[in-house]
Amino acid sequence: MNLLKLLDKMCPETNSPEEKDMFFSRREAFRQFGDMSKKVAMAAVPLGILSALPKVAKADTASLIGVLNFALTLEHLEYRYYQMGIESGVIDGADSAIFMKIRDHELAHVNFLTEVVGNVLGGTPVAEPDFDFTAGGNFMPFEDYGQFLALSQAFEDTGVRAYKGQAGNVMENDVVLTAALSIHSVEARHASMVRRLRTKKGQDDVKGWITNGSNGTLPAATQAIYAGEENVSHGGVNVVDLTGIDAGAVSEGWDEPLNKDQVLGIASLFLA
Amino acid sequence: MKNELIKPQGLIKNANRRQFLKTGSLSVAAAGLIMVGCKDVEEINPMPPMGDGVMLGSGDIGILNYAYALEQLEAAFYGAVIQGGYFANASAEEKTIMGDLEKHERAHKEFFKAALGDAAIADLEVDFSAINFGDRMSVLNAAKTFEDLGVAAYNGAGQYIENVDYLLIAGKIVSVEARHAAAIRDLLNPGSADFAGDDLIDENGLERTLNFSQVLTAASAYVTTPIDFSQLPS
Structure with missing residues (x-):
């Protein structure tokens, strides 16, 4: 587009x-x-x-700018994380194609959202914050590949939930909604890949999809990222009762949203 | 219980969203400008239901039936996969994945059926004769087609959903379809960038979307029941 x-x-x-x-x-x-x-x-x-341009539907435009700047903040975080990871040399050579591609997507998202906020909606794109990916000295993602993968999973799963949580807030604008959905599914592809990669390397037993509300072997500080993912009721229908399929599998079949405050609470751990 | 999801209000158009068109299109026409994309969804298509097929319907109900049709296709596919020769001899990892996908898609299908209640379309007839369920590559390539198609379908349909609750439900499912798609693609080409390949994702990092016609045309290779989607929003 x-x-x-x-x-x-x-x-x-x-x-x-x-x-x-x-x-x-x-x-x-x-x-x-x-x-x-x-x-x-x-x-x-x-x-x-x-x-x-923004003179038309000013209130609506202001709301869209707010949502897209929120998304842009997360994309800045993801892009900087992967760029620093690639530059650090921490990534196994066999996995470099995966993380180069993810990095490229996050950069494309940063550029796309910056253009939309600044040049289409007439707003001010949020500047890249200063990040501390050690979260105050607790992690060493650019020295320890296992930790790099763990935080990558945390960021991707958070990204999926963040976009999902904003869909309803941009639904009045069909094109912005479609763009947001089209980023959302890319983040989900990343999340699936990184989760499975961690399990292939023996660091976890997570699957590409989220089982119950489990954060696997991720640090306890990441639990908020998975809180609520155990939900098995949608639109008033309890799908376990309906189908007899086990709750773990049903929980895997639906991803849950997070609201802006919940996401910013998670992201704030990595702000300098 | 099954009526909780589908409320009559869900069928009422959001007036604010489209109201400008009533007069706006006249104004634009007078100015001699072409208006692209700003369409009203209230168009009524008089095409009658097909005798031996299914009619998805209009508005949000139509879109939920569209999703239900795709989930029926996926559930039928994985139901056949786990009965087939490939699955019987698959690696532990692939058995887990296929077993999970069968459950997820069956859960999606049953959910939509229950949610739609009396408005649900009938069971679709499928034809998987082009797929060799004893052959790993045949099964994985078909799975890739179905999962990628599902993601593009949900991404393309989202803009037509009027009820925010339905939009959220679609959003909860589409990311799982994307997770599936990435896993299947990685099984086909491990360690590569294909899990989120350039064949699907453009230079802005946005995934492909497909419209109703494109999706149902692709699906028609495997669905023999005629599907009338003429009343879906456009």
């Missing part, structure tokens, strides 16, 4: 014919500057166009 398509699909949430006309005509003007995802001539875009 490129950003012009995104802009194309944004719709003015207003009843004023004048504002609607302005939205669509500004959009047409904006279009002429080319594909923003390639960063073409952004400096040449008249400020008036950028400032006109």
